[in-house]
Amino acid sequence: MKNLKNFHLLVIVIVALVACSFATEANAKNVPPKKNIFAERPLIHVLGPSPAIVPSADRSAVDSSVLESCTVFKDTDGTWYWYYHAQSHDKKRWPHGYRICVATAPSPLGPWKKYEKNPVLDLGEKGESDSWMTACVVVMKEGAYDIRSRDATYYMWYIGEGLCLATADNPLGPWKRHKDNPIMDDAGYLGAVIRMEGKFYMFYQHPVSVEDQGPFKIATADKPEGPWKKYEGNPVMTPGDWGAWDDGGYSEAGLSYHEGIYHCIYGGTKAPKIESLGYACSFDGINWQK
Secondary structure (H helix, E strand, C coil): CCHHHHHHHHHHHHHHHEEEEHHHHHHCCCCCCCCCCCCCCCCCCCCCCCCCCCCCCCCCCCCEEEEEEEEECCCCCCCCEEEEEEEECCCCHHHHHHHEEEEECCCCCCEEEEECCCCCCCCCCCCCCCCCCCCEEEEEEEECEEEECCEEEEEEEECCEEEEEEEEECCCCCEEEEECCCCCCCCCEEEEEEEEEEEEEEEEECCCCCCCCCCCCEEEEEECCCCCCEECCCCCCCCCCCCCCCCCCCEEEEEEEEEEEEEEEEEEECCEEEEEEEEEEECCCCEEEE
């Protein structure tokens, strides 16, 4: 019986070694897996209320026309904040482009309540870098660059004319613009800012084409305000080959880092403008597997 157990153990080891050798060979040749294991895990449709946030019925409201989701942030007290940029039907009251708004909820499932003092970040004064729009916002809570509940500062990165930054003591504001905005030129659409081992990693799309798409790039910094250094090997993810579902480029991707893996949900477009959702993952934020 002991010999039989040893034989079974030997067989298991041999099978594992053979499997590893095939995996190593596939990786060496950069051969994509035959199956997308993540595609086999369909997204779960959460029942109602859906849509969770809708344009205001009041045509004079700041968000009566277009709403586009930016980021969802959970504070340490358990409150969820959903930031979005919006446009109004009332162009006399709310001229030019997008403005940043927010809604709150006790749970990601809602119910979501729009902040009565929206927008939380209006357009800047004439001549400032965000005088035409404030959009594509990412929010992070930091205290001395460590996430904690006391003495916290909230950082808001957003797009105006380039990458801009604002800070606040409360996720509802008031938000104070950084004196050196824009803190980085040529930012395009902002997807995410992630902090890893004392360094900030920003994921963004640039340049943005006429069709509203762009390649995927990264930049790094030691502080929220920068200086931000663009990765020399950009872009890290380019449109799919001609004929692929994402051959038109990417738009406003969202990222997260969990248990050693970067996860990206992105809007992929088939030229000229048929947009679908895609998934990609990476161990280093540079080399991505769709």
